Amino acid sequence: MSGRAAIKGVGTSHFARQPDVAGVRLGWQAAAEALADAAVAPDAIEAVFAGTVFGEPGVVTRTLQHLGIVGVPVLTFENACASGTTAFHEAWVSVTSGRYENVLAFGIETMTAHFSGPITPLASDPEGAQGLAMPCLYGMAANRYLHCLGVTPQQMAQVAVKNRRHALANPRAQRAARHTVAEVLASRMIADPLTLLQCCDISDAAAAAVLGPAEGRVGEVAVRAGALASGKHWDHRSELAWGWQLVADVGRTALEAAGVGVADIDVFEVHDAFTIGEIITTEALGMCDLGGGGGLVESGHTSQGGAQPVNPSGGLLARGHPLGATGLGQIAEIAWQLRGRAGGRQVHGARLGLVETMGGGTSGIDGNACVVIVLEATG
Amino acid sequence: MSGRAAIKGVGTSHFARQPDVAGVRLGWQAAAEALADAAVAPDAIEAVFAGTVFGEPGVVTRTLQHLGIVGVPVLTFENACASGTTAFHEAWVSVTSGRYENVLAFGIETMTAHFSGPITPLASDPEGAQGLAMPCLYGMAANRYLHCLGVTPQQMAQVAVKNRRHALANPRAQRAARHTVAEVLASRMIADPLTLLQCCDISDAAAAAVLGPAEGRVGEVAVRAGALASGKHWDHRSELAWGWQLVADVGRTALEAAGVGVADIDVFEVHDAFTIGEIITTEALGMCDLGGGGGLVESGHTSQGGAQPVNPSGGLLARGHPLGATGLGQIAEIAWQLRGRAGGRQVHGARLGLVETMGGGTSGIDGNACVVIVLEATG
Numbered sequence: 001m002s003g004r005a006a007i008k009g010v011g012t013s014h015f016a017r018q019p020d021v022a023g024v025r026l027g028w029q030a031a032a033e034a035l036a037d038a039a040v041a042p043d044a045i046e047a048v049f050a051g052t053v054f055g056e057p058g059v060v061t062r063t064l065q066h067l068g069i070v071g072v073p074v075l076t077f078e079n080a081c082a083s084g085t086t087a088f089h090e091a092w093v094s095v096t097s098g099r100y101e102n103v104l105a106f107g108i109e110t111m112t113a114h115f116s117g118p119i120t121p122l123a124s125d126p127e128g129a130q131g132l133a134m135p136c137l138y139g140m141a142a143n144r145y146l147h148c149l150g151v152t153p154q155q156m157a158q159v160a161v162k163n164r165r166h167a168l169a170n171p172r173a174q175r176a177a178r179h180t181v182a183e184v185l186a187s188r189m190i191a192d193p194l195t196l197l198q199c200c201d202i203s204d205a206a207a208a209a210v211l212g213p214a215e216g217r218v219g220e221v222a223v224r225a226g227a228l229a230s231g232k233h234w235d236h237r238s239e240l241a242w243g244w245q246l247v248a249d250v251g252r253t254a255l256e257a258a259g260v261g262v263a264d265i266d267v268f269e270v271h272d273a274f275t276i277g278e279i280i281t282t283e284a285l286g287m288c289d290l291g292g293g294g295g296l297v298e299s300g301h302t303s304q305g306g307a308q309p310v311n312p313s314g315g316l317l318a319r320g321h322p323l324g325a326t327g328l329g330q331i332a333e334i335a336w337q338l339r340g341r342a343g344g345r346q347v348h349g350a351r352l353g354l355v356e357t358m359g360g361g362t363s364g365i366d367g368n369a370c371v372v373i374v375l376e377a378t379g
Numbered sequence: 380m381s382g383r384a385a386i387k388g389v390g391t392s393h394f395a396r397q398p399d400v401a402g403v404r405l406g407w408q409a410a411a412e413a414l415a416d417a418a419v420a421p422d423a424i425e426a427v428f429a430g431t432v433f434g435e436p437g438v439v440t441r442t443l444q445h446l447g448i449v450g451v452p453v454l455t456f457e458n459a460c461a462s463g464t465t466a467f468h469e470a471w472v473s474v475t476s477g478r479y480e481n482v483l484a485f486g487i488e489t490m491t492a493h494f495s496g497p498i499t500p501l502a503s504d505p506e507g508a509q510g511l512a513m514p515c516l517y518g519m520a521a522n523r524y525l526h527c528l529g530v531t532p533q534q535m536a537q538v539a540v541k542n543r544r545h546a547l548a549n550p551r552a553q554r555a556a557r558h559t560v561a562e563v564l565a566s567r568m569i570a571d572p573l574t575l576l577q578c579c580d581i582s583d584a585a586a587a588a589v590l591g592p593a594e595g596r597v598g599e600v601a602v603r604a605g606a607l608a609s610g611k612h613w614d615h616r617s618e619l620a621w622g623w624q625l626v627a628d629v630g631r632t633a634l635e636a637a638g639v640g641v642a643d644i645d646v647f648e649v650h651d652a653f654t655i656g657e658i659i660t661t662e663a664l665g666m667c668d669l670g671g672g673g674g675l676v677e678s679g680h681t682s683q684g685g686a687q688p689v690n691p692s693g694g695l696l697a698r699g700h701p702l703g704a705t706g707l708g709q710i711a712e713i714a715w716q717l718r719g720r721a722g723g724r725q726v727h728g729a730r731l732g733l734v735e736t737m738g739g740g741t742s743g744i745d746g747n748a749c750v751v752i753v754l755e756a757t758g
Contacts, residue, residue, distance in 0.1 A: 078436060099472070229452055230450060
């Protein structure tokens with residue numbers, strides 16, 4: 001490591017069901033905003049780190065061509081739901097290692113024109129053969145929590161109520177709403193016990209960040225640490241739900257590298273593709289004990305105005321979950337928060353923020369990927 | 380850069396039309412062979428760098444799960460036809476920079492169960508709207524060569540004759556054959572002037588390499604240099620065909636970094652998805668002047684037994700072109716050549732080898748990606 005890296009600027013498109021808008025246009029909006037925010041010219045970008053899951057080959061270079069970023073290494077990552085955060089992580093490593101100075105991290109996904117139902121594994125995969133679409137995998141984790149760990153359906157629903165309410169202050173969110181717990185629980189059943197309003201939407205969006213060497217200027221957001229790993233073998237007889245241990249391992253690695261404890265973090269963006277996901281994540285990050293994630297959200301601790309707001313943007317549940325764009329959407333939100341530029345959803349006095357993204361789908365391992373990034377305000 | 384990296388072992392599956400074989404099985408064959416060849420245990424692998432274009436999300440982690448490689452960073456790249464070579468390049472950088480010691484580079488693609496015709500861009504893309512499937516893009520380049528640069532149809536066909544003949548000595552190649560120039564030219568027209576036998580096959584395969592710090596042991600293959608870039612804006616009025624300048628730029632960068640000239644290279648594996656591709660590439664790498672690529676193949680210079688054999692494996696034309704696996708298939712071939720283990724296709728006395736892969740599809744830029752790697756025998 002030859003130096004510290006900082007976020008110089010961020011940008012996103014709207015997160016929305018916008019099947020008629022070309023991916024290239026969404027990508028352009030996000031990257032152009034990030035470059036302008038960073039005051040970095042396109043021809044100063046030395047390399048691009050992009051994330052997409054279902055993006056057609058060429059969508060990234062085509063977007064860059066329209067931005068005037070050509071002739072440089074373009075590294076596009078697929079890492080399930082963590083693709084965008086993986087791209088950010090690798091961009092960060094490339095700066096801290098001295099490989100590049102100015103780089104663009106970028107995530108893009110257009111889903112609504114291609115998918116109508118949940119993302120379903122191939123029938124030739126073990127999960128596909130068992131009908132284990134993603135809502136089912138999380139549904140099983142949710143049942144484990146209901147039956148073995150004392151979390152209540154109402155607490156689970158509180159995650160959806162909180163995050164959709166948070167999104168009311170986010171003009172780029174897809175599914176802001178003022179719901180009651182009863183409404184969440186009464187919505188259509190998707191994968192028992194997860195109802196429709198406990199599941200994120202598919203989405204079309206792009207998000208981006210410009211990184212470079214930390215200079216300590218006001219407006220920069222320092223990348224204090226990051227960690228990335230795939231899961232170890234997972235046995236369903238474990239007392240820990242799928243993904244718990246992976247988030248715990250990667251979270252601990254990142255926090256230790258940052259030299260801070262989870263109690264020091266002022267604001268979080270974490271992977272709430274389903275309500276149970278946020279409960280698992282807050283526990284695994286150490287914000288409470290195993291089984292305490294339900295009480296944590298119920299207490300208001302993780303709400304806007306609480307001690308440690310989680311998903312002030314609305315999270316995946318309310319901002320929407322365009323897979324490859326999600327991680328950089330989380331990064332952009334925390335960057336805005338740490339610069340005091342989050343408008344009506346500002347977490348006052350936020351100095352340290354944490355992004356966590358989980359990528360999954362392979363049931364025999366504890367998640368395909370988890371990435372945790374710790375960010376810090378400058379100046 | 381904290382040190383030099385070497386290839387410790389390589390492996391591949393068969394390259395074939397094998398739609399009934401799961402990608403995970405092909406991946407397992409390649410990676411297990413590479414690990415055994417390197418005498419590196421799966422749990423010594425610290426990170427995985429994988430390439431695939433159309434691989435379903437999860438295919439890489441699922442393969443690794445079966446190998447016992449879990450809990451480590453898994454970085455999966457999409458970079459068009461250069462996806463596998465991109466993964467290798469990034470694995471190499473991760474070792475030279477001291478980020479990791481033992482890493483696995485890995486490429487996988489299963490195509491024949493999903494595609495029946497050529498790979499065609501989306502109708503919403505400019506190329507798709509114009510019907511510019513890959514054979515058409517290369518067909519236009521071929522016509523430029525026929526009409527403006529004096530290359531003859533017979534010389535173009537010679538590339539297919541040579542590479543399919545080379546593959547007769549490669550038991551893992553998909554389309555080895557002893558053809559005449561007349562047969563190649565008489566085969567069905569695909570994209571004027573490119574006939575069927577001048578086009579590579581889609582394929583199902585995987586390939587892998589284990590890298591680590593160079594120790595100078597016999598059997599290692601040192602990575603002398605590598606370079607990676609995307610293309611700059613391309614204007615069809617240029618005197619240089621699509622991709623020429625990108626290959627020239629990346630090739631020059633890699634050769635200069637290696638401290639050798641192209642005349643020093645003993646054996647090449649280059650991107651001959653279509654016959655004209657090899658002609659463009661040999662020119663752009665500096666083996667001959669612009670327009671001289673036809674005469675070069677006709678002279679026998681690039682044939683097995685010639686001064687500088689190109690594509691002794693059969694190349695993409697005869698080994699087959701499973702997109703994400705291609706680059707690591709090229710790497711494996713050069714590694715076998717430099718270790719004197721290429722059997723009936725051994726280029727005698729080969730000490731320096733070069734791999735070049737071109738990834739394209741976006742017509743407004745001079746290629747989505749090009750990667751060039753220079754490898755050297757040890758001991």
